[in-house]
Amino acid sequence: MKLFNKQRFRLIKAQRLKSYTxxxxxxxxxxxxxxxxxxxxNNWNQQRQLENANLKLHQQVLSQLxxxxxxxSAFQKDLDSLNQTYRRVLNRTYDKGKILASGSLSTILLEAYVLSLDQRISNLIDNAxxxxxxxxQKMVDLNGAYxxxxxxxxxxxxxxxxKITNNLAEIEQTQDWYAEFITDLVCKNDCIYYLRDDEGHKSRVxxxxxxxxxRYGKVIDDFHNDLLVYKAELKALISKKIQKKIR
Known part of the structure; x- marks a missing residue:
């Protein structure tokens, strides 16, 4: 009898262990x-937050773009006006209506026209x-293009x-009228004759x-055309993301 009791105890113990396991x-x-x-x-929330942050970033980049x-575009018009001013000084046909208001002499001798763009787009993308x-990925490509x-x-x-500095230095060293011109911006006959007829000066101009x-204008034109393409592509991608988000 004790043998049966022991055997039953072992079975119950094994069953309990199995159940516990x-x-x-x-x-x-x-x-x-x-x-x-x-x-x-958590990953889904982080991904959603990242997507929302990127959508906002895309819109900021598009606005700055x-x-x-x-x-x-405005600078291209300035370059066209500058070209007409140079053509006038070089005795070539030019569009009088496009001559820069600052005047030919100060434009050619003293001023440098350069494109002024801040680094906002690159800063936005680099720090995002x-x-x-x-x-x-399109924004990464855009940043590289910039x-x-x-x-x-x-x-x-x-x-x-x-080139502009060297031209001024040449005039300073060789022309007596330079001091009056650079001080008072007055160009008398000898100054006008030199600027209009001197072959060395015309070559530098x-x-x-x-x-x-x-060179500069060609890069500007290519830059402008590429940005127009990026703008259209980025705008379409942002619109697609907004539509997907709404759904």
């Missing part, structure tokens, strides 16, 4: 599932945490500044015009 395993699985669900919800395109959307074009423009600007029209 099943229960403990279930508890562990529930904890793991709970953790996974919590992590999933439109401003920059407007600035470049981007998601993996097509729109974000940096490349602005570097090219900066390189040409240095050459233009050097022609080089400046080439830099502005054929």
């Amino acid at each position: 099943v229960y403990a395993t279930g508890e562990i699985l529930l904890v793991i599932i709970g953790i996974l669900i919590a992590l999933g919800i 439109e401003e920059d395109i407007h600035t470049i 945490k981007l998601d993996e959307s097509v729109a974000s 940096k490349l074009y602005l570097k090219d423009l900066n390189d040409i600007e240095r050459i233009i500044f050097t 022609a080089s400046l015009r080439f830099l502005y029209v054929n």
Whole structure:
């Protein structure tokens, strides 16, 4: 009888251990599932926050992009006016209505016309945490385009500044009227004759015009055209993201 009791006790004990093991395993699985669900919800919230932040960033970049395109368009008109001023000095046909109001002499001798764009777009993109959307990749490409074009423009600007400085230095060293001109901005007959007829001066002016029209202006035109393409593509991608968000 004792033998049967012992055997029954062992079976009950084994059954309890098995039940406890099943229960403990279930508890562990529930904890793991709970953790996974919590992590999933947290990741989903983080992803949603990142997407919202990126959508806001995309809209800011698009707004600044439109401003920059407007600035470049206005500068293109200034470059066209500058070209007409150079053509006048070089005795070529020119559009009188486009001559810069500041006058030919001060424009050619003393002023440098350069595109002024701030670094807002690059700063926005460089300092942002981007998601993996097509729109974000497009902004990375846009940022690269900005940096490349602005570097090219900066390189040409240095050459233009050097040319203008060297031209002034040549006049300073060789022309008696320079002091009166640079002090009072008065250009009398000998000054006018030199600026209009001196072949060395005309050659330097022609080089400046080439830099502005054929080099600087070409980069400006390409920059403007590329930004128009980026604007259209980014605008379409943002609109698509907003529509998807609404759904």
